Every structure is written in C-alpha cells, then in structure tokens.
Amino acid sequence: MLAVTAHDHVPAGPVAVLANPTAGRGRHRGLLPRVLDRLADAGRPVRLLEATGPAEAEAACHAAVAEGAGALVAVGGDGTVHRAVQAVAGTAVPFGPVPAGTGNDFAVDTGFPADPLDAVEVIAGALRAGRSRPVDLARMAGVDGADRWYGAVLAAGFDAIVNERANRMRWPRGPRRYDLAILVELARLRPRRYRLTLDGVTHELDAVLVAVGNAASYGGGMRICPDADPTDGLLDVVVGGRFDRLTLMRVKPHIYQGTHVTHPLVRTFRARTVEVDAAGITTYVDGERALELPVRISAVPAALRLLR
Incomplete structure (x- = not known):
C-alpha cells in the first residue's frame, strides 16, 4: 500500500497555507503559528490564505495556484482538505494535509501521521528534499x-x-x-x-x-x-x-x-x-x-x- 515512486521536484514559489480555525471544534486553535514556523524552516516563503467560509477558502486556493504557489498545505479536517484539493488536483503543485479536524481520514489513509505537528515535519521534510509522491483521486x-x-x-x-x-x-x-x-x-x-x-x-x-x-x-x-x-x-x-x-x-x-x-x-x-x-x-x-x-x-x- 502506498509504496509509490517519489518525484524529486517541487515547483518554485511560496507555500500557500489554508487554515480552518474552527476545525476539530477549535481544539487545535494554538496550532497555526507552530505550523507556519515549521514550514518556514523548510526554506520557502510561506503565505497564509485568507478566507471566512468554505467557498472563499476554495477560491483562495485556486487563486494561489494560479498566482504561482509552489505547494499548498491545508490545516484542518477532511472538509478543509476537500476544498484545497479542488485547486491542486491534476496539477504539478504538491499538497500537504495537516490533520487538525474532527475527521482526518484522507491524511491518515495516505500515510501522514495523525498528530498534526508530526505531519508538518513530514511535509517540511518533503519540501526541503523537493520530494512528492503521486496518489489517486476520484472525480465525480x-x-x-x-x-x-x-x-x-x-x-x-x-x-x-x-x-x-x-x-x-x-x-x-x-x-x-x-x-x-x-x-x-x-x-x-x-x-x-x-x-x-x-x-x-x-x-x-x-x-x-x-x-x-x-x-x-x-x-x-x-x-x-x-x-x-x-x-x-x-x-x-x-x-x-x-x-x-x-x-x-x-x-x-x-x-x-x-x-x-x-x-x-x-x-x-x-x-x-x-x-x-x-x-x-x-x-x-x-x-x-x-x-x-x-x-x-x-x-x-x-x-x-x-x-x-
């Protein structure tokens, strides 16, 4: 399972971050500054996307990709991941889910640690190494x-x-x-x-x-x-x-x-x-x-x- 080939190229450009502050009923409210710090340690500029609701969040992700983001990271649960994925599916822009929601099924099922800070370390390591791995999606x-x-x-x-x-x-x-x-x-x-x-x-x-x-x-x-x-x-x-x-x-x-x-x-x-x-x-x-x-x-x- 998931023994797939790594790809040693992450496009240049800032790391765009979508965060849902209400994910997981707010239990990770203090998490975001630490996430941003650890991503910045990977040596890329980090840009926090602004959005007040799901539709705005999805639009912000599409705009970030169109404007040249080198990667997209979603901090939240499956709903936040779902919005972000609409913007990067079928593109060369890699994606990192930070599981901070009530349900974090996609992140865990694709091999990320369930602990959000551990997941950020995996994502930051991949950014430093310029590494990404392909995974399937479903299109309806x-x-x-x-x-x-x-x-x-x-x-x-x-x-x-x-x-x-x-x-x-x-x-x-x-x-x-x-x-x-x-x-x-x-x-x-x-x-x-x-x-x-x-x-x-x-x-x-x-x-x-x-x-x-x-x-x-x-x-x-x-x-x-x-x-x-x-x-x-x-x-x-x-x-x-x-x-x-x-x-x-x-x-x-x-x-x-x-x-x-x-x-x-x-x-x-x-x-x-x-x-x-x-x-x-x-x-x-x-x-x-x-x-x-x-x-x-x-x-x-x-x-x-x-x-x-």
Whole structure:
C-alpha cells in the first residue's frame, strides 16, 4: 500500500497555507503559528490564505495556484482538505494535509501521521528534499456538468441522508443535532432502489448503504471501504443491502474495523468508473455536501502529488 515512486521536484514559489480555525471544534486553535514556523524552516516563503467560509477558502486556493504557489498545505479536517484539493488536483503543485479536524481520514489513509505537528515535519521534510509522491483521486460529475474531486469516500446511502437531514435542522446545535438526525432517519429507514453501473455493467439493487471509496475511511475513522487503496487506479464500492433498523445498528460498529464487509447483506465491487443513481439523494464526499444523484465517478491515477 502506498509504496509509490517519489518525484524529486517541487515547483518554485511560496507555500500557500489554508487554515480552518474552527476545525476539530477549535481544539487545535494554538496550532497555526507552530505550523507556519515549521514550514518556514523548510526554506520557502510561506503565505497564509485568507478566507471566512468554505467557498472563499476554495477560491483562495485556486487563486494561489494560479498566482504561482509552489505547494499548498491545508490545516484542518477532511472538509478543509476537500476544498484545497479542488485547486491542486491534476496539477504539478504538491499538497500537504495537516490533520487538525474532527475527521482526518484522507491524511491518515495516505500515510501522514495523525498528530498534526508530526505531519508538518513530514511535509517540511518533503519540501526541503523537493520530494512528492503521486496518489489517486476520484472525480465525480453530475448530469448538469458540475464536477468535484475527492480523496476519501463518496457516501450515497443512509449516512448521506443523515447528513442532509442534520444540515437542514436548526436545532439542537453541535453534535447532538447529528445524533437527532440519526434517530429521525432510523425511524424512516427503508431500502432504496439503486442503479449501479460499474465499468459499463449495470446492477439494479435495493440498499441502505452505498459508498464509493478512493481511500478506505470516512466519518473520522470508519473503514467503510476497508480494501480501498488510493494508489491502485480503482474505486472500491461497498453496498449494504436490505438492512432493517436492528441489522444496521448491529453492523454499524463493525465499520470502524472494516469487518462489516463479511456480513451476508454486504456486497463489494471494484471498478475504474462507477455510475450511481437513486431517487432523492444528495451525495456527500469527504464529509462535504456534493452533487445530487445520478453521478458518474472516475478513478484518476496519480491526480495529486503529496508532500511526503
């Protein structure tokens, strides 16, 4: 896994840094000055990007790359990484994730230390050595032509439905809103009819969970696609079939170890392109609200260069 060839060239130019001060519910609030100092020790100018929200953050990353940034570093969780990746995917500008969020799945699954300062040391070392390593990304496209890159997992089942419910709720605040959304959607749980087209072969099936992984984990360490390898040029598809409420609650804890795939109602597939369609579902990628179904997802080998 991840035994991929290093590439000894990092473009000239400053290191642009995107930081989310609210990541991880603020528990790393004092981290940023130390991150900036350690990156500066790598001998490159460091430029902190200014943004007040997700859309601004993404625009700031695109602008930094267009203006000649030699590298991009994201300090935050999977949502912050997701915004930054949109700007560097498919370019020669390498990327470093500093895991400082509630969920840091992409950083950990691609070999970075879980401790943010340890991860910065890896990134700074790669900058000093001029080293980067290729990793795959997934690219999703909707029927309206909109597209997004993602590094970890696309959710298109119960977890996406819960996220959508939680995002619409105004009460309660904080994590309890998500817990309440789970209870509401569990009460309404029913399998939905999906059409999955994998490398041109179509499957019609009823399911409660559908995930398409470039990497293994989502939701802060849930190994939903446990065999996904972000360097193999393929997407892993995991489908949880006609679960009732009790079965879903029994299976859910096993997702943290990735052992849910042995359940008789779970099916796994692997493909280069995956089309997913079902009525009334908005997908979530890397924990962020994305496109409504139907979507087409393609594995893009070596689409991102990582500073490691």
